[in-house]
Amino acid sequence: MIPPELRTVNVTRYVTPLREGGSLPAIVDGDDDFPYVLKFRGAGQGRKALIAELIGGELARGLGLRVPELVFMELDDSFSKTEPDEEIQDLLKFSVGLNLGLHYLAGAITYDPLVSVATPLEASLVVLLDAVITNIDRTVRNPNLLNWKKELWLIDHGASLYFHHAWTDWEAHAHRPFPAIKDHVLLPKATELPAAAAQLRSRLTPDFVATVVELLPDDWLVDAGNPQLPAAKRQVYTQYLTIRLAQLDALTKAAENAR
Structure with a gap:
């Protein structure tokens, strides 16, 4: 079995929040020109949710189940400074650093x-x-x-x-x-x-x-x-x-x- 490995991608654009999720994940663009659903370290259960997401997702992949590609996503502090929504602004501010992204499955x-x-x-x-x-x-x-x-x-x-x-x-x-x-x-x-x-x-x-x-x-x-x-x-x-x-x-x- 091929050992699991995660790429690191930089967030280049905050596209839109997914408000049906309690932790306000968002669709973002990465510097590899792919869209991702970004899970924020500053949301809800924070880093522990990211830990569970990574472990659960990669164990599922190891079983041959289909999971969108998981990537580490670097978020810098520039996004919070241009976001008008105060709730999202705070979320972006508290999530500067390494977050977790899932490849966005358009049309799913x-x-x-x-x-x-x-x-x-x-x-x-x-x-x-x-x-x-x-x-x-x-x-x-x-x-x-x-x-x-x-x-x-x-x-x-x-x-x-x-x-x-x-x-x-x-x-x-x-x-x-x-x-x-x-x-x-x-x-x-x-x-x-x-x-x-x-x-x-x-x-x-x-x-x-x-x-x-x-x-x-x-x-x-x-x-x-x-x-x-x-x-x-x-x-x-x-x-x-x-x-x-x-x-x-x-x-x-x-x-x-x-x-």
């Missing part, structure tokens, strides 16, 4: 269980991955899935790995079941869970997980409320995910029972 439509495509194996892989990363935000109300060119694409993993908002009991949290799986939008189509579990085991090895976690920038891991060094925090993320993957049989059985 939101997943609709009644008409959208998702093969049984794809659905099963997404269900089990979300159980591993504790993604509570893949429901009928808010699927965070797109159909683009008649294919299923995954977006927005920022609500995953919610243990890191408390952090102190991460190991106990890693051993907990994931009852929210019963509300997963793809669960009715997830009829190949055992095959999906085998794919998770073969692809999301401890080495691959560690390689994904190693992508996290140091300054996303600096937190005034947690004095641990970035290297120690990366180790926690790696251990947490390794523990979750070791419980794949139980997570698979829970998903099967929920179906």
